[in-house]
Amino acid sequence: MNAMTTPFRGTWSLPYRGKVAMAGLIIAESAIFTIFVVAYLFYVGKSLSGPTPREVLEVPVFYTICLLSSSLTIHFAVKSLERGKQSTFLSLWIVTIILGGLFLFGTGREWHRLIYEHGLTISTNLFGTTYYSMVGLHAFHVTAGLVMLCIVAAFGLANRVGADQSRRIDVLAMYWHFVDGVWVVVFTVVYILGR
């Protein structure tokens, strides 16, 4: 028995590494989004031609509400799972997926309108470039999140997700909250500040 093998007196508890890792990923992703936001704001009003935001953008209120309420549903889904209420968890989880899917559908519809009715593409002007990149990057992250959510839903439907997995599910929910948070920023920049 020496100084290094004497048992430790007291409790030694460290944070859960899943949460720390997801926090790290969120920090890195936030940095990427910040650069796209900076580019967007820098180029507001600087397009040399083509449609301006004011002319073509319509505020996507409904789809924003869908996405933001999906944060609520996923939060309560995780809470239910922690309490072992698997069926409540699964229903709320699937509602989250539907709300996220609706948001993506809405983005697709908006892009279709912008491209075919207003001729705004990523190569039209600075507004087009910055708008499609930033919103597209966000939509890409929503898609990736939805894929993960669907995988969990599949396991859930196969009755494999219980209270024991709630820590990991919580980590995934952190990511989903981040994606929603990014939308708040993107929405503010594009539909409020940039018009």
Add this chain to the structure above:
Amino acid sequence: MSSSAITIPGVQIEDKPWVDTLHEWVTTVDHKRLGVLYILYALLFLVVAGVEALIIRIQLMFPHNHFVSPQVFNRLFTMHGTTMVFFMGMPILFGFANYLVPLMIGARDMAFPRLNAFSFWLSALGGFLLYFSLVGANGLYGAGNAPDVGWWAYAPLTARAFSPGHSTDYWTLALLVSGLGSIGTAINIIATILCMRCPGMKLSRMPLLAWLNLVMSGMVLISVSPLTAAQIMLLIDRYLGGHFFDTQAGGSAILWMHFFWIFGHPEVYILIIPCFAFMSEIIPVFSRKPIFGYPVMVAATVCIGFVSMSVWAHHMFSVGMNSYANSFFTITTMAVGVPTGIKIFNWLGTMWGGRIQFKVPMLFSIGFLFQFLIAGLTGVMLGSAAFASQLTLSYFVVAHFHYTLVGGVVFGVFAAIYYWYPKITGRMLNEILGKWHFWLFVIGFHLTFDLMHVPGLLGMPRRIYTYEPGRGWGTLNLLISVGAFIQAIAILVFVANLIISYFKGAKAGNDPWDAWTLEWSVSSPPPVYNFASVPVVASRRPLWDLKHPEDPDSRYE
């Protein structure tokens, strides 16, 4: 490199077929093996990029030399810079972090071993992609081959119009991919340090190496991402008709510069902070004293981490920012010199009153101190925007950053290799060859990089494949090139030492340096599980406490 095995007499153990060994190494998730893979990968690229540098120096030996064409020269300096920063510097430092952090905090592996392996192979793919450009980049007009846009790839030189073909795209993709690997490793290091420390190891008892890698990893998360974002934008410009940096459509070339340097400046601190960590572990052991001012060292590093995020535009002092912006970046750049200087003083304070042993790791560390002092001072000169208007984009800057990167990072890495090679392989590196390596490298380094400041002061810009006679640059460039070859010989001695000592070096034992951190408590090399039982620590130097039970650190902390 195998896990230490217990030999039972009278039992024959078959040699493992080499295919099995190869398979083990390729599929490993063990932090020690991944660490070794990172380090070997980086040493390979050190040699490759070093050869690129030698060719550059041969071309510049005389004015109007014709050793290589301008096209080849421009590819050489682009590849040399990109390789050294991304495929030598980053991997070797991640390799040491991977190997040492779990051992030093009493953990059995990193927090996410499979993510660890994935990140390594992503980085490896990046290096492969960059060099694949030599064969694969034939695009429009047959204009392919290695990238030739400089390692900063300024817009609009990287636009389709000025860089046809795919060479720029290989640059972009190689760095995008390895950047993702870097972010993965950084997340892993942070999670390991915050969540896997052994009982008793409060953050205030962690070895400084762990602290500094924690800060470095945080910086990676925040500053590699801007480069990733900028590269996505560049790809959108080149392939989807975007206009992020398209000056004809109202885009801004300066925006690329801001995004690049918001990455680029913290990147160089990311490269040097792990070397600060090596110094903070090696100098105390060979001075036989604890590090002077542990809490201040932590605070200074955190300070450097934050302030270094605010200095980036000192790389842009010539682009025409207004006087207020230039003044702002002057003061932040000079401010970051304060915590850096404090660290140098603390290392001095560690040596002061000690009993300094001039083993090879300490020789390289002393070289580091001397050179980083000079590099910091030329950095202050470059940080003064008005002075910098003459110095920037000249060979003065090239001299400065080679002073920090070679005189700082490479010397630090050499010190680390000589110090931890015994732990990794179980054998000591040869002291005599080590001293030859050191002295040859010091002489070559100073001949090259001390003199290199002068052509800059005499008006020689960077990135030129040849220069005019009659400007006073010729003799200096010749001597600089001679120094480069002396350094190359030193590297040959080093590689010979690494190989010979692996087979013939003296057995190291657990603790050849009489050191104090946890990695020296296990065998050399360590067993695959690191610790038979998870250690419990009561101070910053658990092995000092064991060796000096009459006067343990735990009494004073």
Add this chain to the structure above:
Amino acid sequence: MQRKQNSIKLKTLFVLALLFLFMATAAAAALADPSTGLTNIFAPASTPAKMVTHLSVFVLAITGIIFVVVFTLLVYSIIKFRARAVDADREPAQVYGSTQIELAWTIIPILIVIVLFLATARAIHAVQDAPEPAGAIEVTAIGHQYWWEFRYPKLGVVAANELHIPVSDPAKPTPTFLTLLSADTDHSFWIPELAGKTDLIPNHPNRMWMDPLRTGIFLGQCAQYCGVQHAKMLLRVSVDSPADFAAWVRGQHQPAVQDPSVATGRRVFESNACMNCHAVAGTNANGRFGPDLTHLMSRVTIASGAATNTPENLRLWIQDPDAIKPGSLMPAMKLSDSDLDAVVGYMETLR
């Protein structure tokens, strides 16, 4: 054993000292030699360059003192605190730190930083925010891959690669204020003895000024990597007396010489692709991609300083630009020998 170790150490220190002495001499000789080119930042001949040199001396003095102090401490500690054989089994006093010392070496550097910053800020403002006096010459410099276009909007002059500006009398200053633009990638205008460098960035006009205080030739070159021939995008500034400058302007105002004896050459010039890129004032040729050739013979060099302006070099340049400046954007014209001689003869008349 100890004596042998000491003598080895002394020998190594001696060798190192010799090495440094050698390098210091080489460096000092290079810097001090007046014939060492005309691009020495410590030989300023214009106010902005002088302001920078004065600041640099101040910064060098302070950093020099810091270096001497820390270096001395480092060398002292290596010598004084080296392990001796007698120390073999004793550890030195285990000192953890000292708050007073930490405070001292935090506060003193902060004060030094503040002083250096204030000196720098003064120089920055003096150089960048200098007002433009009435007698200033206005030049617009446009960077191209790999040559310089100079336009004098108020004087109506279009020139290339070689800049003529008047010397500036401090009593009645006639500085040159440049507007810096770019037609393609990033470039940088650097004449070390006249001013710090400023970049030419497309879609981002920059301003700089210089007031040369003596006549003479000042050299420089592009300092921002701009492509294959960045290295040979040279600059040549001729600072003229007021009379010489006026004469030069008058010469630039003359229309293109119409020498009938080179009519063949002129026909070759105008019927090949030459006029797509080049301009000769008063003729059909008004291309903008390449330098204006109206007064080509008033220049000492061709190809932006890559070769001297001789008939042989001109012939080689037109026939095979890659022989002089590989990768330049001037195509090899592939003329027959007689056409080539004719067009060179024509160029030779464009004084």
